[in-house]
Amino acid sequence: MNTIQILLPVAGLSISLPVLVGVGMVVGFLSGMFGVGGGFLMTPILMMLGIPPTVAAASDSCQIVAAASSGTSAHLRLGHVDLKLGAFLLTGGVVGGWLGVRIIQIWRSMGSADLYITITYVVFLSLIGGYMFWESLRSLRRGALEPKPHVTVKREGLLGKLPFQMDFRRAGIRHSVAIPFLVGGLVGVLAAIMGVGGGFVMIPMMVYLLAIPTHVAVGTSLFQILFTSAGVTYMQAITNHTVDLMLVVPLAVGSALGAQLGAQVGKRLRGDQLLILLASIVLAVTLKLAIGLVTAPAVSLSN
Amino acid sequence: MRRRPSLLLFLAFWLAVPAAVVAHAATPPEPVTVKLTPSVIRMGTFYGGARVRVEGTAPAGSGVIVAVRGVGATEAFKKVERLGPIWVKTGNVSISGVPSLLLVFSSKPLESCLSRDELDRLQLDAPAVKRAIQIRPPQQGADRLADDFLKLKMLQATYRIEGGGIRTTPTGGSRQRYTSDFDWPKSAGPGTYMVSVSTCQGRAAGGDLQVPLKVVEVGFPAMLADLARERGATYGILSIVVAVLAGFGIDFIVTRLFKKKMMATH
Secondary structure (H helix, E strand, O other): OOOOOOOOOOEEEEHHHHHHHHHHHHHHHHHHHHHHOOOOHHHHHHHHHOOOOHHHHHHHHHHHHHHHHHHHHHHHHOOOOOOOHHHHHHHHHHHHHHHHHHHHHHHHHHHOOOHHHHHHHHHHHHHHHHHHHHHHHHHOOOOOOOOOOOOOOOOHHHHHHHOOEEEOOOOOOEEOOOOHHHHHHHHHHHHHHHOOHHHHHHHHHHHHHHHOHHOOOOOHHHHHHHHHHHHHHHHHHHHOOOOOOOHHHHHHHHHHHHHHHHHHHOOOOOOOHHHHHHHHHHHHHHHHHHHHHOOOOOOOOOO | OOOOOHHHHHHHHHHHHHHHHHHHHHOOOOOOEEEEOOEEEEOOOOOOOEEEEEEEEEEEOOOOEEEEOOEEOOOEEEEEEEEEEEEEEEEEEEOOOOOEEEEEEEEHHHHHHHHHHHHHHHHHOOOHHHOOOOOOOOOOOOOHHHHHHHHHHOOOEEEOOOOOOOOOOOOOOEEEEEEEEEOOOOOOOOOOEEEEEEEOOOOEEEEEEEEEEEEEEEEHHHHHHHHHHOOOOHHHHHHHHHHHHHHHHHHHHHHHHHHHHHHHOO
């Protein structure tokens, strides 16, 4: 089929424009709906389209900036973004990201980085996906929950005794600032090791550990992803020169449109419904990854 | 003294005529001619690949071989090996000694047209390319890696070495016309590629003629590629600004277009 082709100057090849916009829309839809960046889906799809892995990963982080901008804007309007909480998560994420990079350097010096990264990926994806799926299923079986009144949830016990307690009004929680900082840090470590934005790790952590309503978790996650992916884009542009703007623009337009649609559809779903859908996607990606790990590749060389 | 110029002209004429005759007799008939269309592939914003035609004449009865080669460069890969039940990337491998791109077309089957030595010398088929591959660091299983390198290149469409793809038509004399049309691989980036045309007869190659085929980025993509290479920081900031504008811009447009509908659903 003859479609409009565009040249990707950094990748050095041409590709169908409608295909790029379509891919952007699908991933953007998931992004807006679940608060994930979509990197764990987008990068493999771009590689399947023949784009070199380094260009795919770098350009993907840039298109996530667009999807997250659009999604954050939509969620801000819906009142689903806790800016204060997002700022602490982001700060923790930056520190965690730096720590994750150091861990990869140590693994590389041991000569087994790829093995550990792959194992981390599969283990964490299956744990997070499995737990989310199980919890959401239990919640669905209990039936639709009554809408909770907007009250601040106070942590009892050890968490409640931690210093620097603070109200996060939009999220409806009261926590020590150390908690979102640590959660952000943990997600940052995992995101750096796994080479993804970390939204699909962040959402369950926010919902199950911080007791944040799912919709606010989605909006706040997108807010912090906007900044982390912008940072990654800048670093990729100055160190590897692999961000392809001609690839980013159609993906960005598609994903920004998709994110709008995703935010609207997500709004119509209950928290447990959203989580079980996200869990299904995470488990499907894990399954594909696990099958790929045990299946002999067509060629024993990889870029 | 006055007669000297005309005497010199007279002598020059009688020396030049035999020299020209001898020179003409010493020039062998041109074995192959080649015309490349286009000779420069310009990759603009909406570049969607190009159709290349190589045509010309060759001695009648001979086979014609067209080979397009990219500059040889060291290519880096990760080796994928089995560790227990799983397949993981285990180490770096660099491959050199072969062109980055190789497209071979022939009017007759290569094996019947050229001897093994000639195929190896000209690197025209898979066994010949395999022999030329250099793998660093040297390691066990190099043979399989070489096979996989060829397989990977064929999957990427930058290697096409099965021959065929040339039409020949007699021109009525001692010459024949040949034409080869092929799609330029989309994954072949900017650079200078060499198109060589040779003939084969009696299992020996002859008449090798080479012309360059340039692939260049032009216009907006060329400007962006330069900016990405030369001014990484500016390019990075520009990329983020474009992405943020696309995101908030789409949000603004969608809100304006569907304002009433969205308000109704709140």
